Amino acid sequence: MPETGRRLAAAAAVLVLAAVPLAVRDEYYLHLCIVAGVFVIAVLGLDLIVGYVGQLSLAHAAFFALGAYTSGLLFVRAKWSMWLGLPAAAIATGLIAFVLGSVILRTRGHRFIIITVVFAELMKLVATNWIDMTRGFMGLPGLQIPALYVPGIGAIDLAAKGRFYYVVLAAAIVAFVVCRSIVRSSIGRKFILIRENEPLAESLGISAFRYAMIAFVVGAALAGAAGSLYAHYVGFVSPDLFNFSYVTIMLIMVILGGKGTLAGPALGAVIFTFLPELLREASHWRMIIFATILIVATLFMPRGIVFPLVEHLLPARWRTRDAGAA
Amino acid sequence: MQALKLFAAAALLALAPLAVAQETVRIGVVQPTTGPVAYDGNIYVNTVKMIVDDMNAKGGVLGKKIELLVEDGACNPAQSVNAAEKLVTRDKVVALLGAFCSTSTAAMMEVAKKHKVPHITGISTAAQLTEQGNPYFFRAVATTPMLGNAFGGVLPAAVKAKRFAFLVLNDDWGRSMAASYPKSIENAGGQIVATEFFQQSDLQFLSQITKVKAANPDAIVLAANTQQAAALSKQIRDLGVTVPLIGEGSWTSDSYLKLAGPASDGVYGLVEYVYTIKNPINDTFVKEFQAKLKENPTKFAGAAHNAIHIMVDAIKRAGAADPEKIRVALEKTDYNGLVGNIKFDDKHQAYGQTVYLAHVKGGVPEVVATAKIAKP
Amino acid sequence: MSASATILAQHLLNGVLIGCAYALIAMGLTMIFGVMNIANFAHGEFYMLGGFLAFYLVSLMGLGYFLALPAAVALVVALAIVLQHGIFRRLRDAPMMTTTLVTIGLSLFLEHVALLMWGPQPQSIPTPFPTTPLSFLGIYTTPLYLFCMAVTAALIVAGHLVIRKTKMGKAMRATFQNKEASALVGIRIDRVYMYAFAFGAALAAAAGAVLGGFIPVEPTTGGVVTLKAFVVVILGGMGSFVGAIVGGLVLGIAEALGAGYMPTGWKDAIGFFAVVLVLLFRPEGLFRRA
Numbered sequence: 001m002p003e004t005g006r007r008l009a010a011a012a013a014v015l016v017l018a019a020v021p022l023a024v025r026d027e028y029y030l031h032l033c034i035v036a037g038v039f040v041i042a043v044l045g046l047d048l049i050v051g052y053v054g055q056l057s058l059a060h061a062a063f064f065a066l067g068a069y070t071s072g073l074l075f076v077r078a079k080w081s082m083w084l085g086l087p088a089a090a091i092a093t094g095l096i097a098f099v100l101g102s103v104i105l106r107t108r109g110h111r112f113i114i115i116t117v118v119f120a121e122l123m124k125l126v127a128t129n130w131i132d133m134t135r136g137f138m139g140l141p142g143l144q145i146p147a148l149y150v151p152g153i154g155a156i157d158l159a160a161k162g163r164f165y166y167v168v169l170a171a172a173i174v175a176f177v178v179c180r181s182i183v184r185s186s187i188g189r190k191f192i193l194i195r196e197n198e199p200l201a202e203s204l205g206i207s208a209f210r211y212a213m214i215a216f217v218v219g220a221a222l223a224g225a226a227g228s229l230y231a232h233y234v235g236f237v238s239p240d241l242f243n244f245s246y247v248t249i250m251l252i253m254v255i256l257g258g259k260g261t262l263a264g265p266a267l268g269a270v271i272f273t274f275l276p277e278l279l280r281e282a283s284h285w286r287m288i289i290f291a292t293i294l295i296v297a298t299l300f301m302p303r304g305i306v307f308p309l310v311e312h313l314l315p316a317r318w319r320t321r322d323a324g325a326a
Numbered sequence: 327m328q329a330l331k332l333f334a335a336a337a338l339l340a341l342a343p344l345a346v347a348q349e350t351v352r353i354g355v356v357q358p359t360t361g362p363v364a365y366d367g368n369i370y371v372n373t374v375k376m377i378v379d380d381m382n383a384k385g386g387v388l389g390k391k392i393e394l395l396v397e398d399g400a401c402n403p404a405q406s407v408n409a410a411e412k413l414v415t416r417d418k419v420v421a422l423l424g425a426f427c428s429t430s431t432a433a434m435m436e437v438a439k440k441h442k443v444p445h446i447t448g449i450s451t452a453a454q455l456t457e458q459g460n461p462y463f464f465r466a467v468a469t470t471p472m473l474g475n476a477f478g479g480v481l482p483a484a485v486k487a488k489r490f491a492f493l494v495l496n497d498d499w500g501r502s503m504a505a506s507y508p509k510s511i512e513n514a515g516g517q518i519v520a521t522e523f524f525q526q527s528d529l530q531f532l533s534q535i536t537k538v539k540a541a542n543p544d545a546i547v548l549a550a551n552t553q554q555a556a557a558l559s560k561q562i563r564d565l566g567v568t569v570p571l572i573g574e575g576s577w578t579s580d581s582y583l584k585l586a587g588p589a590s591d592g593v594y595g596l597v598e599y600v601y602t603i604k605n606p607i608n609d610t611f612v613k614e615f616q617a618k619l620k621e622n623p624t625k626f627a628g629a630a631h632n633a634i635h636i637m638v639d640a641i642k643r644a645g646a647a648d649p650e651k652i653r654v655a656l657e658k659t660d661y662n663g664l665v666g667n668i669k670f671d672d673k674h675q676a677y678g679q680t681v682y683l684a685h686v687k688g689g690v691p692e693v694v695a696t697a698k699i700a701k702p
Numbered sequence: 703m704s705a706s707a708t709i710l711a712q713h714l715l716n717g718v719l720i721g722c723a724y725a726l727i728a729m730g731l732t733m734i735f736g737v738m739n740i741a742n743f744a745h746g747e748f749y750m751l752g753g754f755l756a757f758y759l760v761s762l763m764g765l766g767y768f769l770a771l772p773a774a775v776a777l778v779v780a781l782a783i784v785l786q787h788g789i790f791r792r793l794r795d796a797p798m799m800t801t802t803l804v805t806i807g808l809s810l811f812l813e814h815v816a817l818l819m820w821g822p823q824p825q826s827i828p829t830p831f832p833t834t835p836l837s838f839l840g841i842y843t844t845p846l847y848l849f850c851m852a853v854t855a856a857l858i859v860a861g862h863l864v865i866r867k868t869k870m871g872k873a874m875r876a877t878f879q880n881k882e883a884s885a886l887v888g889i890r891i892d893r894v895y896m897y898a899f900a901f902g903a904a905l906a907a908a909a910g911a912v913l914g915g916f917i918p919v920e921p922t923t924g925g926v927v928t929l930k931a932f933v934v935v936i937l938g939g940m941g942s943f944v945g946a947i948v949g950g951l952v953l954g955i956a957e958a959l960g961a962g963y964m965p966t967g968w969k970d971a972i973g974f975f976a977v978v979l980v981l982l983f984r985p986e987g988l989f990r991r992a
Contacts, residue, residue, distance in 0.1 A: 026415070026416065027415030028415045031415070110798060113741060117932065121974065125970060131501070139403070142458065159440075234403070235407075238403050238429045238432075240402055277408065284360065285818070287814040294803065294806070295789070295803075295808060298803045299804065361822065525969070525970060529917045532720070536709060537961075540709045556918060563833065564833075564846075565712075587828075
């Protein structure tokens, strides 16, 4: 699609998304929309490292949980509202990712993957056992969505789902724009070069370590921000957020949505937030089906499910062959 | 095409609630029907269903049938929140029961507070749940510290021991046990000689048991549920420790007794309910449970019995299926049931009920001592 | 023996029991990783299936204990062969992300199928051993624990011998070192892969079947086991069999001693801290790729 066509489509998408709370009155669906929005932010971050740089990091859910804990702890212990907590969570998570990355990003291969798993477990252990700080399994309760102070109007209460939706939507749009600018810039091109041919990149003087670090830190910061939003929305933070199930669902969202694109994982996040809820009754079968889809898609559908499906439905003129950017 | 089908399914689901008017009194239940504690969660759900069927056969409440809506919380806070949100916003329940694990209940009670729906837990014992000032949350079970106060003093004489060791789960439950029982045990002449912890994910406890054994206790007090309780019982006996075991958790349920086998003989359980309790309400309950669900009711069944009865009793006294009125009626609860009289204090903590020390002999947990939960 | 020496000895014995199990499981994982270059996230599920199938055969089908154990392992081997033929054979030259995602999906799949078939109830395998403990100089153990140690040790030795002495073992080591060259000299890579995967799964399943007598199994047990196996493999060096064996024993003993003399809440952290130390100071692991 030509550039202006894309811009129009993007603008239309934003308008449609903004109109959702007006059309959808059902609180439960709004709830799912909000949760989906949070996951969109988190998986966009995951896609940077998994899709664009091509490293399978399984620490991402841990960054999400760390963001939730940072924001939660600042709220419960220092009374920081989400407006401060969210950036703090993003920065803190980014810093942790920076430290972790400096140690492990030079490793390649399976050791990298396994070490990210071990890191996540270690973080869970800390969250569970450092009771004085995190209250362990008792968790951090009572988190709240803050009000927005607009000069001249006063405080706008954002706790209602219809209103908090806009906060999440705004954050998701910001995350999308940030990712898009990175991906479209020379940094993004270097990501792809490293993914496709690392020795060539190195020979051209492009440090795989440095660029992987960028993706890792930015991705983690996004996950941390998402975690903060999630924590304040749900109102409660506990070590369960470190469970491996969050990793698998995020991976499913990215891989099946279409890694290496931006719209893919975003759509994946929406679909795989709604799908489990719609399939509530069939609980075990649901996971068996997801697992099967994951295996099949990994084997046979490297572009994920979403894009091939959408393209199948779109008229031929609009189809795009370009899988490198969204 | 998949997208179209999904959309159709979603649309149908969205319209469904409109088709049902409020001809019934809707009560929502969030329990782990999948996940690590699914077995016990399903017992709770089946018990509530059985009791509600009985109530509906007798005319329901306020002249309407009770409609039970059950959602799976899987003992996962995020999922329990989703489940509660669904029950309140889509299914329009007027009351909530759940969510079994303390962290899930803690997450769920925020939903209850937000939507102003009364919420009872019959199982979650984390102390801080009633310390949050949430006016919609009620706890119908004694907390570990309350059990400790009630029973601690009885233990030295009941098990004929002086030196007590604690081997407990490393979470708020186990830790509060290790913190609250010692005082009353010491007042009765006992002595605490060791305290060791294990994690939720631990499957072998040989190190901790060795440490406890080294302190030479006359009795070991434990906090654990079925799987870990069975493994602990076996491994404790394997390492040559023969002293009596006193457990909070699932130490008297059929599933524990089966899993632990001979290692369960002689175990003491500190329970809010056990099927061998002798009173008319329990006799009827046990008979019906054995007939319909083919096993003996566990403490989670007892908890379910209490929770649903207290809620329905409040609905009756409220005179209307109105969440706010039900909440007010709950505060004035003075319920006589399965385990005696239950009232709520101003933090909505239940007190006044009887609790039991059961001793397992030949696979049957007989009640050997009782105590009453004092007002906190 | 003095009281504290007895306690130390008891901790050591506990550590060896668990360490042998860790070593056996990690050896299977290393075999799959070394030969096929696949990080098997479903490894713990093989352990779990070994345990559950053994329970099923003993309790519900009445098979004798000593027959049920190898039968359970055989069933898991059959499953592994099917998986290798159906899925992993296509992934021979696939990138690491693909194979890892597939094993993650497989792990989820097996866990939930087990949940569907057997429910979430934990099960313990009934054993024919007497339950009274044996004691020697104040150190306690049971016939079952001794059996576990004997079987795991025997399997470790057997595994080592297979790799060192048999033709297939040599083929595996060759493939391990240089896949292309091995193919060129006529080694049938697909068969080697099948043997490696089956053998790796067998070791994990054997551990599950044997330990299931005193550690109850449930469908979600796989995740914890996989994690422990990975920790051992990182410590010992990925692709080193000796590393897996030594790493497993060292971790088991270190955890037992650590828990014995430190606050027990942090027992699991010992493994993780060891991983951090290894990463910082000796990233290849204690033993390099053998």
